[in-house]
Amino acid sequence: MLRLNSRDSGFEQAFKRLVADRRESETSVARDVSVILADVRNRGDQAVAELTSRFDAHDLGNDWTISAEVCREAFDELKPDLRAALELAAKRIRAFHEAQRPADRDDTDKHGVRMGARWLPVDAAGLYVPGGRAAYPSSMLMNAIPAKVAGVERLVVVTPTPKGQVNPLVLAAAHLAGVDEVWRIGGAQAIAALAYGTDRIDPVDVIVGPGNAWVAEAKRQLFGVVGIDMVAGPSEILLIADGKNDPEWTAADLLSQAEHDPAAQSILITDDPLFADTVADRIGVELAMLPTARVAAESWNTHGTIIEVASLDEAPALANALAAEHVQIATDDPEALFRQIRHAGSVFLGRMTPEAVGDYVAGPNHVLPTGRRARFSSGLSVLDFMKRTSFIQLDEAALKAIGPAAIELADAEGLTAHARSIEVRLGI
Amino acid sequence: MLRLNSRDSGFEQAFKRLVADRRESETSVARDVSVILADVRNRGDQAVAELTSRFDAHDLGNDWTISAEVCREAFDELKPDLRAALELAAKRIRAFHEAQRPADRDDTDKHGVRMGARWLPVDAAGLYVPGGRAAYPSSMLMNAIPAKVAGVERLVVVTPTPKGQVNPLVLAAAHLAGVDEVWRIGGAQAIAALAYGTDRIDPVDVIVGPGNAWVAEAKRQLFGVVGIDMVAGPSEILLIADGKNDPEWTAADLLSQAEHDPAAQSILITDDPLFADTVADRIGVELAMLPTARVAAESWNTHGTIIEVASLDEAPALANALAAEHVQIATDDPEALFRQIRHAGSVFLGRMTPEAVGDYVAGPNHVLPTGRRARFSSGLSVLDFMKRTSFIQLDEAALKAIGPAAIELADAEGLTAHARSIEVRLGI
Numbered sequence: 001m002l003r004l005n006s007r008d009s010g011f012e013q014a015f016k017r018l019v020a021d022r023r024e025s026e027t028s029v030a031r032d033v034s035v036i037l038a039d040v041r042n043r044g045d046q047a048v049a050e051l052t053s054r055f056d057a058h059d060l061g062n063d064w065t066i067s068a069e070v071c072r073e074a075f076d077e078l079k080p081d082l083r084a085a086l087e088l089a090a091k092r093i094r095a096f097h098e099a100q101r102p103a104d105r106d107d108t109d110k111h112g113v114r115m116g117a118r119w120l121p122v123d124a125a126g127l128y129v130p131g132g133r134a135a136y137p138s139s140m141l142m143n144a145i146p147a148k149v150a151g152v153e154r155l156v157v158v159t160p161t162p163k164g165q166v167n168p169l170v171l172a173a174a175h176l177a178g179v180d181e182v183w184r185i186g187g188a189q190a191i192a193a194l195a196y197g198t199d200r201i202d203p204v205d206v207i208v209g210p211g212n213a214w215v216a217e218a219k220r221q222l223f224g225v226v227g228i229d230m231v232a233g234p235s236e237i238l239l240i241a242d243g244k245n246d247p248e249w250t251a252a253d254l255l256s257q258a259e260h261d262p263a264a265q266s267i268l269i270t271d272d273p274l275f276a277d278t279v280a281d282r283i284g285v286e287l288a289m290l291p292t293a294r295v296a297a298e299s300w301n302t303h304g305t306i307i308e309v310a311s312l313d314e315a316p317a318l319a320n321a322l323a324a325e326h327v328q329i330a331t332d333d334p335e336a337l338f339r340q341i342r343h344a345g346s347v348f349l350g351r352m353t354p355e356a357v358g359d360y361v362a363g364p365n366h367v368l369p370t371g372r373r374a375r376f377s378s379g380l381s382v383l384d385f386m387k388r389t390s391f392i393q394l395d396e397a398a399l400k401a402i403g404p405a406a407i408e409l410a411d412a413e414g415l416t417a418h419a420r421s422i423e424v425r426l427g428i
Numbered sequence: 429m430l431r432l433n434s435r436d437s438g439f440e441q442a443f444k445r446l447v448a449d450r451r452e453s454e455t456s457v458a459r460d461v462s463v464i465l466a467d468v469r470n471r472g473d474q475a476v477a478e479l480t481s482r483f484d485a486h487d488l489g490n491d492w493t494i495s496a497e498v499c500r501e502a503f504d505e506l507k508p509d510l511r512a513a514l515e516l517a518a519k520r521i522r523a524f525h526e527a528q529r530p531a532d533r534d535d536t537d538k539h540g541v542r543m544g545a546r547w548l549p550v551d552a553a554g555l556y557v558p559g560g561r562a563a564y565p566s567s568m569l570m571n572a573i574p575a576k577v578a579g580v581e582r583l584v585v586v587t588p589t590p591k592g593q594v595n596p597l598v599l600a601a602a603h604l605a606g607v608d609e610v611w612r613i614g615g616a617q618a619i620a621a622l623a624y625g626t627d628r629i630d631p632v633d634v635i636v637g638p639g640n641a642w643v644a645e646a647k648r649q650l651f652g653v654v655g656i657d658m659v660a661g662p663s664e665i666l667l668i669a670d671g672k673n674d675p676e677w678t679a680a681d682l683l684s685q686a687e688h689d690p691a692a693q694s695i696l697i698t699d700d701p702l703f704a705d706t707v708a709d710r711i712g713v714e715l716a717m718l719p720t721a722r723v724a725a726e727s728w729n730t731h732g733t734i735i736e737v738a739s740l741d742e743a744p745a746l747a748n749a750l751a752a753e754h755v756q757i758a759t760d761d762p763e764a765l766f767r768q769i770r771h772a773g774s775v776f777l778g779r780m781t782p783e784a785v786g787d788y789v790a791g792p793n794h795v796l797p798t799g800r801r802a803r804f805s806s807g808l809s810v811l812d813f814m815k816r817t818s819f820i821q822l823d824e825a826a827l828k829a830i831g832p833a834a835i836e837l838a839d840a841e842g843l844t845a846h847a848r849s850i851e852v853r854l855g856i
Contacts (some may be wrong), residue, residue, distance in 0.1 A: 023540070023641075026429075034620065042432065043587065054725060064818040080806060081836055082836055082837070083839055083841075084514060084833070084836075085832075085833035085834075085836035085837050086837065088824075088833045089833060089837060092830070096543060099533065100537075105527065107527075113790060113791070114777070115524060115790060115791050115792055117792070118570075120770050122804045123805060124805065125769075136841050137837070137841065138837055138841065157539070161685050169840060175722070188514055199793070205622045205803045205804040206804045219650075220651060220652065222756070223648060223651055223659065224648065224658070224659035224801065226804060227801075227804035227805055230652070231651065231652035237794070242678065245477055246852070248852050249849070249852050249853060252845060252848045252852050253849050255845040255848075255849075256843070256845040256846045256848070256849045257845070258845070259843060259845040260843075263431035284847070286848070288847075289848075290844050290845055291842070291843070291844050292844055296845060299628075300615070307786065321548070331757075334821070337818065340553070341645055341817070342548050342787075343815075343817075344817050345817065345818075346818040346819065346820070347545040347818070347819040347820075348819070348820055348821075349542070349820065350821050350822070351826050351853075352821070352822050352823055352826070352853060353820055353821055353822045353827075354828050354849040354850055354853060355849070356834060356838060356846035356849045356850055357820070357822060357830065357831060357834050357850060358820050359834070359838070359846060360833065360834040360837045360838065361644075361830045361833045361834045361837070362541060362543060362718055362820045362822075362830070363541070363820075364543055364545070364818040364819075364820060365818070368818075369815075373652065373655075374653035374815065374817070375550060375551065375633045376633040376634050376815055377655055377815055378656060378815045378816035379815070379816065379818055381548070383811075386614065386770075387797075387803075387804055387805055387806045387808035388772040388803065388807065388809070389769070389771075389772050389774065389775060389802070389806075390773070390775070390778070390792040390793070390796075391766065391774065391775040391777060391792075392775075392781055392786050392790045392791075392792060393762070393776075393777035393778050394776070394778070394780050394781045394785060394790075395778070395780055396780050398780070399780050399781075399785065401787060402516065402520070402785065402789045404513075404785060404786065405512070405513035405516045405517065405789045406513075406785050406787070406788040406789045408509050408510055408512075408513035409510070409513050409514065409517060409565070409566055409788045409789070410784060410788065411598060412510055412513075412565070413564050413565065413566065413597075413824075414719070414720070415684070415687060415688075415720065415784075416687070416718050416719050417680060417683040417684040417686070417714070417718055417720060417724060418684045418784040418787060418788075420679050420680045420683075420684070420714070421677070421680040421683075421684040421720075421782040421783070421784045422782055422784055422785060424674070424676050424677050424680050425677060425780060425782060
């Protein structure tokens with residue numbers, strides 16, 4: 001754990017290093033991924049089957065998909081409390097995302113120029129669901145529901161089933177979210193199959209969802225062939241807390257992020273040195289109780305940071321530089337600090353809003369920009385599954401009003417045919 | 429030029445080939461670009477200066493920027509008609525994009541869960557402006573104005589000035605659009621400088637704008653380090669026209685796209701074989717009048733296509749498969765066909781709406797998805813320069829209402845610390 005104090009002379013340098021620390025895996029998989037993409041593009045299903053056999057130790061045979069019936073059964077077999085919790089989550093996520101649907105535009109100006117924009121969903125979306133540690137039913141809901149709310153007709157899940165093993169919880173969530181196809185494939189080969197299509201698998205238009213370095217690199221390389229969501233990195237939280245918080249709550253909040261991944265990062269900014277000490281101590285106590293202690297301790301020891309400031313007024317500037325995925329503000333008047341925060345994936349306001357409640361049931365999406373990408377990108381939304389077509393309609397009077405200016409500009413740019421397409425209509 | 433007829437037996441195959449023809453340059457520049465990016469990242473300004481000297485035959489010396497004064501002078505020296513046309517374009521583009529600004533959300537549900545989203549501009553945006561054939565003042569307006577409407581405080585233009593030559597029209601447009609900095613650099617090295625920052629150049633958050641294969645590849649490789657707009661390919665138009673159109677107008681429309689680039693593509697779909705013949709003939713007449721005939725003829729001969737259909741009712745399905753950047757519908761009731769078009773960058777409705785009027789002065793953006801990317805992406809908008817921060821606020825009652833479901837899900841996912849951060853607050 002790193003301990004900083006904004007009054008120390010070396011603070012600026014140390015904070016700069018903290019901001020620059022990207023925690024990305026440096027594994028260079030670009031070459032291997034491009035070989036896999038080309039292989040799947042050329043040999044289709046054959047390549048997918050061979051790679052699945054090699055990487056997942058699973059022989060696809062003629063059993064490439066998991067049926068809707070199997071997903072429904074997984075849902076039916078959930079114990080009642082868990083099923084109710086999933087249903088509540090789905091309902092709240094759906095409600096929040098339904099209000100995200102963008103409005104169409106259709107206006108006519110004083111010259112008679114009609115201009116507008118029409119939003120439509122993509123035809124098909126692919127959702128990558130990891131097979132291992134990060135296979136969460138909550139992620140299935142958070143990725144699939146916005147696609148369905150957007151109106152996507154064909155929502156395709158790909159998920160590796162190493163040695164044939166499936167995750168019933170994830171299948172139950174797929175049923176609840178209305179997923180249309182589930183394919184037992186993963187890795188870069190699954191992304192390639194979704195992007196290019198194969199004999200068995202029709203291509204999709206957009207691919208979203210978390211994955212390992214190979215999956216992320218495959219998505220990056222295929223950006224432009226299909227639409228993709230943001231490049232995702234390890235999770236992070238920034239807690240801004242005064243000394244009036246319960247150190248036990250704060251320690252639990254910091255560890256809830258740390259338990260995700262050894263590369264996850266939890267940062268506490270506080271103006272109370274004694275509170276900082278108590279939280280640091282309390283982390284040890286909490287860790288002793290956690291089944292996830294190994295991962296959480298590695299994350300906290302390697303990336304955990306406590307920053308002591310003279311006043312919490314310093315916090316927004318630090319938060320904006322860090323542009324964290326999650327920012328929790330545990331003060332009496334969180335709004336005062338929130339107003340000054342420009343860059344954050346999602347903000348959790350007040351002492352009774354632990355980040356974890358947003359991971360599951362609040363409603364807003366938990367797929368959020370990491371690694372300082374909140375400077376320029378947003379959490380997943382229905383917009384990731386929709387696109388906008390603009391339109392223009394002129395009558396003769398309208399073209400007479402604004403056409404001559406277009407001719408002037410086209411001529412200045414040396415684009416004579418552009419000018420001429422207007423001139424012939426105006427009889428010039 | 430390719431001539432197809434939907435009644436021919438080989439039509440389906442031939443149309444599939446047309447859809448699959450991406451017209452992208454196959455130049456593999458990925459390796460060279462990654463070397464340049466690493467060089468600029470490591471050596472900063474020194475690398476930028478050397479690469480500019482090598483590729484642009486221009487010695488930057490201490491003269492890296494073009495001042496605001498020089499841009500203002502270029503604007504003041506425009507002849508009055510051209511200045512008025514630029515001003516009209518800027519005014520209309522600004523008005524259309526101002527209505528794109530997204531609304532914030534802030535709602536509280538029956539449980540007392542407050543949820544919302546706040547949109548903010550990125551701090552800084554970079555705009556690539558090519559130095560050669562594609563350096564258009566209209567593109568400067570179309571890229572820069574949405575950034576300024578979004579509220580971007582620092583808008584940075586990079587543009588190569590081969591042998592020191594600048595384009596006064598582009599500088600005039602930069603002045604009009606309110607660009608904050610203009611750097612005389614181009615190529616992958618300029619993109620790297622914007623993304624990583626150097627001693628002279630502060631980094632930006634988002635990079636937009638057209639460029640050659642090197643620029644496009646640099647943007648693709650830096651996607652995630654910064655936000656970028658869509659990968660751009662050669663321009664294209666799809667014209668849907670009945671036999672009642674003036675063949676001269678239609679020929680002019682097809683050539684207005686063709687003159688952009690030998691790789692541009694113009695496609696006509698018509699239900700009138702005689703009209704198709706007349707347009708094909710008329711193209712030759714028009715070409716003889718065009719100063720841009722060399723490029724336009726190469727594009728038309730190589731990629732131009734006329735598709736004859738039995739009825740225009742077939743057109744929307746073909747248009748959706750092509751997902752063209754521009755779709756022009758020249759019929760009496762364009763709305764009837766438009767309703768069935770799902771995938772298009774921008775649609776131009778009716779006989780008096782040549783695409784060129786949208787390139788300059790209508791108002792909607794002319795930066796649009798090419799190469800079938802209208803299936804999943806949209807034209808440039810203020811949203812490309814903004815990002816959304818979601819937020820959540822619960823009080824004790826709200827946490828009591830929905831917290832237990834979150835605990836249930838966290839436990840099911842094996843994320844004990846997530847559950848615990850809620851349990852400690854509820855005294856469980």
